[in-house]
Amino acid sequence: xxxxxxxxxxxxxxxxxALRKACQGWGTDEKAxxxxxxxxxxxxRRQIRHVYEEIYQEDLIKRLESxxxxxxxxxxxxxxxxxxxxxxxxxxxELKKSGNKHHVIVEISCTKNPEELLAIRRAYHARYKRxxxxxxxxxxxxxxxxxxxxxxxxxxxxxxEINTTLAKSEAKKLHEAIKDKKFxxxxxxxxxxxxxxxxxxxxxxxxxxxxxxxxTKNLPKDSSDEYIAMLRMAVRCLKDPKKYFEKVLRRSxxxxxxxxxxxxxxxVTRAEKDLKEIKELYHKRNNVPLDKAVDKETxxxxxxxxxxxxxxxx
Amino acid sequence: xxxxxxxxxxxxxxxxxALRKACQGWGTDEKAxxxxxxxxxxxxRRQIRHVYEEIYQEDLIKRLESxxxxxxxxxxxxxxxxxxxxxxxxxxxELKKSGNKHHVIVEISCTKNPEELLAIRRAYHARYKRxxxxxxxxxxxxxxxxxxxxxxxxxxxxxxEINTTLAKSEAKKLHEAIKDKKFxxxxxxxxxxxxxxxxxxxxxxxxxxxxxxxxTKNLPKDSSDEYIAMLRMAVRCLKDPKKYFEKVLRRSxxxxxxxxxxxxxxxVTRAEKDLKEIKELYHKRNNVPLDKAVDKETxxxxxxxxxxxxxxxx
Numbered sequence: 265x266x267x268x269x270x271x272x273x274x275x276x277x278x279x280x281x282a283l284r285k286a287c288q289g290w291g292t293d294e295k296a297x298x299x300x301x302x303x304x305x306x307x308x309r310r311q312i313r314h315v316y317e318e319i320y321q322e323d324l325i326k327r328l329e330s331x332x333x334x335x336x337x338x339x340x341x342x343x344x345x346x347x348x349x350x351x352x353x354x355x356x357x358e359l360k361k362s363g364n365k366h367h368v369i370v371e372i373s374c375t376k377n378p379e380e381l382l383a384i385r386r387a388y389h390a391r392y393k394r395x396x397x398x399x400x401x402x403x404x405x406x407x408x409x410x411x412x413x414x415x416x417x418x419x420x421x422x423x424x425e426i427n428t429t430l431a432k433s434e435a436k437k438l439h440e441a442i443k444d445k446k447f448x449x450x451x452x453x454x455x456x457x458x459x460x461x462x463x464x465x466x467x468x469x470x471x472x473x474x475x476x477x478x479x480t481k482n483l484p485k486d487s488s489d490e491y492i493a494m495l496r497m498a499v500r501c502l503k504d505p506k507k508y509f510e511k512v513l514r515r516s517x518x519x520x521x522x523x524x525x526x527x528x529x530x531x532v533t534r535a536e537k538d539l540k541e542i543k544e545l546y547h548k549r550n551n552v553p554l555d556k557a558v559d560k561e562t563x564x565x566x567x568x569x570x571x572x573x574x575x576x577x578x
Numbered sequence: 579x580x581x582x583x584x585x586x587x588x589x590x591x592x593x594x595x596a597l598r599k600a601c602q603g604w605g606t607d608e609k610a611x612x613x614x615x616x617x618x619x620x621x622x623r624r625q626i627r628h629v630y631e632e633i634y635q636e637d638l639i640k641r642l643e644s645x646x647x648x649x650x651x652x653x654x655x656x657x658x659x660x661x662x663x664x665x666x667x668x669x670x671x672e673l674k675k676s677g678n679k680h681h682v683i684v685e686i687s688c689t690k691n692p693e694e695l696l697a698i699r700r701a702y703h704a705r706y707k708r709x710x711x712x713x714x715x716x717x718x719x720x721x722x723x724x725x726x727x728x729x730x731x732x733x734x735x736x737x738x739e740i741n742t743t744l745a746k747s748e749a750k751k752l753h754e755a756i757k758d759k760k761f762x763x764x765x766x767x768x769x770x771x772x773x774x775x776x777x778x779x780x781x782x783x784x785x786x787x788x789x790x791x792x793x794t795k796n797l798p799k800d801s802s803d804e805y806i807a808m809l810r811m812a813v814r815c816l817k818d819p820k821k822y823f824e825k826v827l828r829r830s831x832x833x834x835x836x837x838x839x840x841x842x843x844x845x846v847t848r849a850e851k852d853l854k855e856i857k858e859l860y861h862k863r864n865n866v867p868l869d870k871a872v873d874k875e876t877x878x879x880x881x882x883x884x885x886x887x888x889x890x891x892x
């Protein structure tokens with residue numbers, strides 16, 4: 265369930281006016297911006313952007329970018345976008361970074377349902393005049409390329425039908441590859457990137473029954489090999505996205521310093537979906553409510569924005 | 579342009595009645611079936627199926643299958659289906675065959691536009707409760723798997739923008755791989771399966787300019803290696819689908835015996851699209867009109883059906 269609270273009926277025109285007012289004159293009224301945008305769902309935000317542009321002949325997103333700064337600006341910018349467009353931006357930002365770490369690509373391709381992933385690929389076309397898989401393939405190589413291109417290109421079947429014989433035989437195939445440390449094995453990539461989620465869950469269950477331990481436990485945990493790290497992450501995302509997101513939040517908060525990019529990304533992308541359940545998982549796992557942890561780790565308008573999206577009145 | 583002639587306004591109810599009448603009593607009135615279905619476009623055929631089922635509580639397709647036989651039955655069955663559903667069936671029929679020859683998969687993935695290919699993947703889900711790429715990956719291996727899965731999973735960008743520098747460098751990459759006989763090279767598969775058609779045409783042009791010969795001429799022609807044959811076919815489909823289809827028609831007709839499957843497939847899948855241009859290419863290349871060649875090579879109701887779809891009154 266969502267954590268964000270949006271009234272069913274809103275006056276989009278009044279919202280546009282309030283945002284305009286918040287951006288005018290000396291200084292910016294960040295609280296007013298949070299009061300409006302932090303309580304609007306994706307469809308309402310889209311309408312606000314349209315109406316704002318119609319009335320003021322200016323792009324609301326560009327205006328906000330020029331008014332705001334730092335982590336708060338990033339959170340508002342991510343939040344205001346349509347979800348598929350936002351994920352296209354997140355993917356592109358990661359692909360432009362140097363290095364071979366592509367965790368956001370794995371997250372996007374393995375936690376979205378087939379129609380959502382397709383919408384992201386459409387949004388990528390529209391925004392960057394290229395296909396997502398084209399960019400992923402261009403920026404990667406070897407096993408990483410084979411895994412990531414297959415994951416982002418998938419249009420998985422999303423029915424609930426399960427083939428138990430197949431689950432058993434593919435659990436065995438996965439185990440053999442892992443046992444022999446053949447992590448880039450063709451079948452491993454094929455199974456993870458093409459099977460339906462229902463079928464994969466059946467396969468992971470068979471794996472545990474056959475081997476007495478879970479596939480995630482069998483995959484090297486603190487691998488310096490980025491490919492193996494992404495493979496493990498893909499399995500975790502496919503198996504249990506909520507549990508995966510709880511862990512990303514935990515990691516982003518724990519230790520010295522905060523990983524604001526990860527914290528913002530999970531809160532913004534899940535606030536309209538399942539952040540309520542993720543919060544519950546977090547509370548159970550860490551003995552502290554997520555809101556409290558966020559309150560402690562962040563500050564200023566950025567903090568207010570995140571707490572609002574988490575369902576608090578600030 | 580299409581060759582099939584369908585009136586703009588038709589009485590779907592009368593069509594359903596005519597088909598019912600053609601199927602009742604002693605024998606089947608094949609001519610009546612051709613007179614109706616051979617002159618209806620995809621949307622009209624879909625409506626006829628719906629109305630027929632509503633009135634007579636029976637599936638028109640199943641009824642026709644029980645009434646008709648041989649190549650004529652196959653042609654009618656292929657024709658009556660929605661285009662994406664028909665391609666899903668064609669793909670599935672090929673995947674169920676033993677052997678590693680998957681020409682129809684290459685044809686479907688490289689001659690459809692991105693939205694058409696996506697519609698076929700949806701139709702595959704609906705009909706077979708699996709994804710197309712899942713099936714392709716399961717039934718193939720090695721280089722063939724890597725090429726085919728990438729081709730069927732592609733959702734290419736379909737804009738006209740071209741990056742000339744990229745076209746030059748990728749033409750070089752293609753040439754180097756071909757020169758070294760590394761046909762399964764990662765970059766070859768990446769370029770062919772992810773780049774937009776506009777970008778690929780620019781790359782193929784650069785190839786010809788740089789090497790003085792076309793990429794198709796550089797790829798071994800009569801290779802006994804099925805992978806190389808499919809790679810060459812993919813390039814031909816991506817470069818010029820109409821020219822490719824003309825060749826399929828020519829091959830299906832020339833020599834001793836006729837390849838009815840290929841002949842039916844091209845006529846049925848292109849009759850509502852570009853069969854007119856393909857016919858012109860055929861005539862120019864073979865000095866004989868396609869209708870005349872079909873008339874000579876086929877017979878009976880099957881012949882009448884094909885000639886009708888080719889735009890003739892029979």
